[in-house]
Amino acid sequence: MADLIFDPDVHGELFSAYLDGQLTPAEVIVVSELLDGSGEAIQEFLALRRVRTSLRLLPEFEVPAALLPDGHLGDRLSAYLDGELVTIEHRRVTKHLVDCSDCRAELQELDRARIAVRSLPGVDTTVTEEIAATPPLHHGRRRIVAGGLGAAAAAALLVGLAVGGGSDPAFVLEDLATHHVARASAEPGFAVLPAAFEVSAP
């Protein structure tokens, strides 16, 4: 690390690619070391990131028209609905959906069509195969990462619900926490409130 000296001309491009999430693991390590070891590198990085953030707020850059034929999402909606877009692309599409009522309507229409197909009896299509291949979200137990009373209470709650009988509705409380945090992560406040704390893997 001590041998690595920050050079704006050499490393500026590296920072840009880092912010785009396009570096190899080895390059990421280089960037990490630069940011750990140089105040000048941190300042350069922050300046680049601010410009990048500002750019996202400029209307003319919000929808990369060059990447979207006729400015709409087209076939990407299908991939979006299937959850097949990588996260960077997913964010871009979601951002477009915020502003584009045409694409939102098309998305809803596409979803309705898929629900109709799935509800047909005895249909064995590639769609149903895809559904079957999707990892089930509700199997297994997810751990709530917590300490002290909170963890104990939450764990007791999960166990208690598992044995809750009678006419109890089919709540799976461990999934409720997951679902709330996943949705809440799209909100601005998620950046400063530690809601993500509540959920972790088994």
Added chain:
Amino acid sequence: MIIRRVFVIGGLVAMIGVIGTVPALADDLADYLADAGEAVYSGRRVVGTTWDGFESIGVVEIQHLEGMATVGSGSSLATIGGGRMRFDDPSGAALSYVGAAQVDLEERYGVSPGGPTEHLGRSAHVLDVTEAGFLRMRIVVDESSSAPVATEVYALDGSVFRYSSMIEFSVSVGPEMAMTDEHPYEMMLSVGAAGLPIDAAGYQLVDVYAEPQGANQAFYSDGLFSFSVFTATGHMDWQAAIDGELPYAVDGQSYWRVINPASLWVMWNAPGTTFALVGDLPPDHLEAVLDEFPKPGIDGWMKRMWNRLFG
């Protein structure tokens, strides 16, 4: 990548031309939250909630890059952000919400600078978030990364209700954070109205989603805090279900609650429907919100029998 970099370089020129300089500090809450969302950092964070004499505390490892946070400990990890969550385990479970509406948080909150400070020996500054002149939240912002290295959320009596603090901190993340994920995600699409309040004590009903077991998830937000109300037909025997029960009374109505380090759960049965509220809102907000929803109670024995016989 080339196109993206053209944008960045072109944008740099444009920004210099338009505004001359890059602002050193975010001057409103939305700007700061955008900065914090983009912050790059990692470390360990302690989180706790104190409420009515109960305290719940925990520690978690976190890595944060480009709006995505990986949290957990050791091999037990989940990656969350932008409405998406995936578990980095053999199940590969992944969930993606389609939520387009955004709530204007500045209708309710303001922000003012609280001066310079230090956290873990690093330069930082304080942001005070106010609500109708009342200090609702204090955020300690790391100077170089814009990361929220400490936060305090205050109850109406001025006491600290929830806090979080980085106890180890670095402005770098592991290489795995930069990798592109190619998980198949289960998509959650909004299904429309749920017969619940559109506005609940300043929180807007943003989206409603259908849960697999026939329940619904109604998501509310005021831009800063948020909660989900899960509803299902029938009733749940919460008292039997919750070991170490924490009864909770609001305006003479009886609820059940669970206090976690970063969230609250409130459960109750109303006639014909069972409710579970999960969120991070402070206690006074919670009480006002509960007032907007159907009150606890159960159907009369005749209606219960009718429902049992005829559904």
